[in-house]
Amino acid sequence: VNLGTPDSTRWWDIRRYLKEFLSDRRVIEVNPILWKIILNLIILTFRPAKTARAYKKIWLKKENMSPLRYYTIQQTEKLEKSLKNRSLVIDYAMRYGNPSISGKIEKLKKKGCDKLIILPLYPQYAAATTATVCDEVYRSLMKMRWQPSIQIIPHYESEPLYIKALVRSIEKKIKEIKWTPEVIIASYHGIPNSYFRKGDPYHCYCHKTTRLITEKLNQKIPIITTFQSRFGPEEWLKPYTDKTLEKLPSEGRKKVLLICPGFSSDCVETLEEISIEGKETFLESGGKNFEVIPCLNDNKDHILLFKHLVRQTIN
Numbered sequence: 001v002n003l004g005t006p007d008s009t010r011w012w013d014i015r016r017y018l019k020e021f022l023s024d025r026r027v028i029e030v031n032p033i034l035w036k037i038i039l040n041l042i043i044l045t046f047r048p049a050k051t052a053r054a055y056k057k058i059w060l061k062k063e064n065m066s067p068l069r070y071y072t073i074q075q076t077e078k079l080e081k082s083l084k085n086r087s088l089v090i091d092y093a094m095r096y097g098n099p100s101i102s103g104k105i106e107k108l109k110k111k112g113c114d115k116l117i118i119l120p121l122y123p124q125y126a127a128a129t130t131a132t133v134c135d136e137v138y139r140s141l142m143k144m145r146w147q148p149s150i151q152i153i154p155h156y157e158s159e160p161l162y163i164k165a166l167v168r169s170i171e172k173k174i175k176e177i178k179w180t181p182e183v184i185i186a187s188y189h190g191i192p193n194s195y196f197r198k199g200d201p202y203h204c205y206c207h208k209t210t211r212l213i214t215e216k217l218n219q220k221i222p223i224i225t226t227f228q229s230r231f232g233p234e235e236w237l238k239p240y241t242d243k244t245l246e247k248l249p250s251e252g253r254k255k256v257l258l259i260c261p262g263f264s265s266d267c268v269e270t271l272e273e274i275s276i277e278g279k280e281t282f283l284e285s286g287g288k289n290f291e292v293i294p295c296l297n298d299n300k301d302h303i304l305l306f307k308h309l310v311r312q313t314i315n
Helices: 011-022 032-058 067-083 101-110 127-142 160-176 193-197 202-216 241-251 268-284 300-314
Strands: 002-005 094-097 115-118 149-152 183-189 223-228 255-259 289-292
Touching (some): 002 011, 011 032, 032 268, 094 127, 101 127, 115 300, 160 202, 160 255, 183 202, 183 241, 202 223, 223 241, 241 268, 255 268, 268 289
Parallel strands (some): 002 094, 115 149, 183 255
16 A cells, blocks of 8 residues: 555646545644635645646656556566465555555455455554554445455564665665765655654654664765655654755765655655755755665565565465
C-alpha cells in the first residue's frame, strides 16, 4: 500500500485526491468543523491548481501516470516474479485515490484469499502514514461478514536489507558524479511538532535510519537529517530541508548530495519539491553542485527487501 496519486493532472482529479487526503483526521488533527470550512472554501479552491502544476512537471506522459503509481506497479510485478510462489497473489492499493484499499481487499477475498499481508510502503512509522493505512484496512473489514485474516508489517526503518539498499544507492551515485560531496542530506517528509509531542515515534525512527546509514557508509562525509513538505502555519519537525539548502552555501558547504530515505518511490515530493525546487533554492543561494539520489523504486535491492519482509511474515 502506497500513499496515493491523482488519476490525472486535471483540476478535478487533483481536487478529488486532495479532498480525500486532507479529510483524513490522522493527517490533519485540528477542529474538524473548522477544518471542513477551511478545506472546502479555501484550500480546495486554490490548492488544486498549484498541485496540478507540480504534477505536470513530473508526470510520465508515455505511461500516462504519476511516477509513484508507475513504480508501485513495478514493485508489485517484480515482487511477484521474485517470490515465485503460485499460492501467493501480489497486488497493490493506494491509501488515497485509486485503486482503493477496500476495493482491493474485496477483490482478493473474491479470489479466495483468506490470509492477507499488508505492507505499508512507509519505512518509518507515523500515525499519519502507517496508522491511517491500518485504519482503512480495519474499516474495510468492518463491512465484511466473512473476513480474511490480516497481518500488517508496521515499519522497517532499521531492517538491515533496507539500510544496505540505501547505502548502496548512495555509493552508486558518488561513483557516478565527478565531484566529492561536502555533506549528504537525508530528507524525510515532516510532521507537525504537535504530533511528535503527543507521542508519535516518527522523528526518532528517521534519526535512527540516518544513524544506521552513517555507520554503514564507507565515506567520511557528514550526513544530516532534515524534514520537508510542511503544510500550513504550524511549526513542523526541524531542521527544514528548504531552509537548510538556503543556509549551507553561506557556511561554505556548496556541494550537496541529497537522499529521501522515507519515500519508497519517487513522487512529486522527491522529483518536483526536491530535484527541481530544492536544487533551484540551493544554487540560487550560492551552491555549486547538487545531486539527488533516486528513491529505491523498483531496483533489485528494494525488491529483495520486500521479499524478505513478506517471507518473514509468512514464516
